[in-house]
Amino acid sequence: MNEKILVSVAWPYANSPLHLGQVAGAYLPPDIFARYHRLRGNDVLMVSGSDTHGTPITVTAEREGIDPEDVIDRFHRSFLETFLGLGLTFDLFTHTDTENHWEVTLRLFNRLLERGYVLKQTMEALYCEECQRFLADRYVEGTCPFCGYEDARGDQCDKCGKPLDALDLIRPRCKFSGDTPVVRETEHFFLDLSQFNEPLKEWVATKDYWRTSVRNFSLGMLEEGLRPRAITRDISWGIPVPVAGYEDKRIYVWFDAVIGYLSASIEWAKNRGTPEAWLDWWAPERPARSYYFIGKDNTFFHTLIWPAMLLGYGDLRLPHDVPANEYLTLEGRKFSSSRNWAIWAPDYLSRYHADPLRYYLTTHAPESSDSDYSWAEFLAANNNELVGTWGNLAHRILTFAYRNFEARVPEPGELTIEDREILDTVAAAFDPVAADIEACRFRAGLAKAMAAAREANRYLDAAAPWKALKADRERAATIVYVTLRVVDSLNMLFAPFVPFGSEKLHATLGYEAPLFGTQEVVEYQETERRHLGLTYHGVEEGSDRWCPSDLQPGQALLEPTPLFKKLDEEIVAQELARLG
Numbered sequence: 001m002n003e004k005i006l007v008s009v010a011w012p013y014a015n016s017p018l019h020l021g022q023v024a025g026a027y028l029p030p031d032i033f034a035r036y037h038r039l040r041g042n043d044v045l046m047v048s049g050s051d052t053h054g055t056p057i058t059v060t061a062e063r064e065g066i067d068p069e070d071v072i073d074r075f076h077r078s079f080l081e082t083f084l085g086l087g088l089t090f091d092l093f094t095h096t097d098t099e100n101h102w103e104v105t106l107r108l109f110n111r112l113l114e115r116g117y118v119l120k121q122t123m124e125a126l127y128c129e130e131c132q133r134f135l136a137d138r139y140v141e142g143t144c145p146f147c148g149y150e151d152a153r154g155d156q157c158d159k160c161g162k163p164l165d166a167l168d169l170i171r172p173r174c175k176f177s178g179d180t181p182v183v184r185e186t187e188h189f190f191l192d193l194s195q196f197n198e199p200l201k202e203w204v205a206t207k208d209y210w211r212t213s214v215r216n217f218s219l220g221m222l223e224e225g226l227r228p229r230a231i232t233r234d235i236s237w238g239i240p241v242p243v244a245g246y247e248d249k250r251i252y253v254w255f256d257a258v259i260g261y262l263s264a265s266i267e268w269a270k271n272r273g274t275p276e277a278w279l280d281w282w283a284p285e286r287p288a289r290s291y292y293f294i295g296k297d298n299t300f301f302h303t304l305i306w307p308a309m310l311l312g313y314g315d316l317r318l319p320h321d322v323p324a325n326e327y328l329t330l331e332g333r334k335f336s337s338s339r340n341w342a343i344w345a346p347d348y349l350s351r352y353h354a355d356p357l358r359y360y361l362t363t364h365a366p367e368s369s370d371s372d373y374s375w376a377e378f379l380a381a382n383n384n385e386l387v388g389t390w391g392n393l394a395h396r397i398l399t400f401a402y403r404n405f406e407a408r409v410p411e412p413g414e415l416t417i418e419d420r421e422i423l424d425t426v427a428a429a430f431d432p433v434a435a436d437i438e439a440c441r442f443r444a445g446l447a448k449a450m451a452a453a454r455e456a457n458r459y460l461d462a463a464a465p466w467k468a469l470k471a472d473r474e475r476a477a478t479i480v481y482v483t484l485r486v487v488d489s490l491n492m493l494f495a496p497f498v499p500f501g502s503e504k505l506h507a508t509l510g511y512e513a514p515l516f517g518t519q520e521v522v523e524y525q526e527t528e529r530r531h532l533g534l535t536y537h538g539v540e541e542g543s544d545r546w547c548p549s550d551l552q553p554g555q556a557l558l559e560p561t562p563l564f565k566k567l568d569e570e571i572v573a574q575e576l577a578r579l580g
Contacts (some may be wrong), residue, residue, distance in 0.1 A: 004043050009048035011096070017457055020345060022295070024361040025171040025325040026295050038089075040545075041498070043542075044538075064451070072095070083519075085519070093533055100270065107260055109242065115438055124185055129181075134186060134235075137154035161296055161300075161535065172395050193227060194226055204219055205219070213296065213368070214299055222304070235383060238251055258301055261292070265282060303322050326371070328372070329372045343575075349459075355564060356501075359381060359497060363443060383529060386498070402559060404469060419478065427489065430548065449490065465483075467564050484549075498518055509557065517537060
């Protein structure tokens, strides 16, 4: 029976283009995972969208002297183009400024309020007398009281990952004026997380398959004890609080952003004309698994806050896994947008293809510890591994078959022990690679696929069909047949990681139906608002295609061209010169 797999992807703030640290941490891994499960015939729903209510957007708008809507339009469109270029197959990539999202957010707020999980409290907040306003958490910076990091934000420390209240900061300063803010009282609504502390502790304790860092961090927070956390703020941007007397306050972004996974699922179902279909992934009584792909700085919100909200609302599925990644650094230093120490995804895609990046970022995935992006290592990984080991294997055997066997898969003779051994070796890689991908160990899964490709190269070099062709054409045909089947099998193993090259190879091997579907930007009108989103059209096939090749003799081949491009060594110096 096909499984229902919900792939929930972190919502990026629509205030800047994506950089490769974000791609490696939160956006490439879920696509690998989703593509694999689609090949298995599972029913995947992969959703995300632009976070349009975060204060980073208003910070950008104020800095540039434009409206927040203009910032959102610019970067939401940038996200869509980037994801298309990278081949990320969202079933829906939407945004939080839709009527559907507002409606779902208010529904959750009201239900949690009715059930006694949301309460009113007077709180102290920082007020900038120069700006004459309360400062949202992102409007405040200061020193982290836990690790001493001097540029911690008022909601969280990027260095140690601890969630913060702006009042926790040592030597707080207004992000705009630079002045030291004063403390004033204001009344807000709070999510009473303390009511969920024990249920969450019991729930997290059962997640022995979670990444150690994610589970330990979550249990550590629960041991300290969760406290009520404000879910409204004195700001003018965002979803209005649906309670009389609070019209000048807004629901704060951390509360409404995580609801986006649910609202996007509901929007997807409505768009298809099947408004109840989202329940297949969200109703607890229906068989499904949900995965949340994020960077480690968002762990608290996805392993504790969002599950608390789901428990409070009731009748909704809790996360199965939250495979949060560590950080990707760049040439030994932390990515920094302000210092332009970053590789922006749109800039990368203007010069290079997506597959080399997908391959390299997976080999350096920060799954259990921070990892580093190096242009020299990127070049070596592309030229020596993606091109040298895998691409050349496929290209040379296809070229040889196309030229010497009438552009068809030849009829084999009797298989030797060596022929059967290489077929068995590659076939044996399917289960281990699958196990790694299903456990979100993408780095290990790709390494096993590449190891199988190296074995295939050794077989082909030893068998040497170009030599056998002169003395024994039937033996040459057998070697070509075996190697084509091996390449076809390897292509399936590589497909979730480097889908563009895999689709090309799949077609060259003579298959008419694609491995995957197509992705496109869609536009529709939601009352008075124009809406742009990303939609994936899958292959209409529910069978499990994750299996060794059954390539048949006589199948016509297309004229082969190289799958990947070797890069010039000069790009390393050129790209290093661009940094900073």
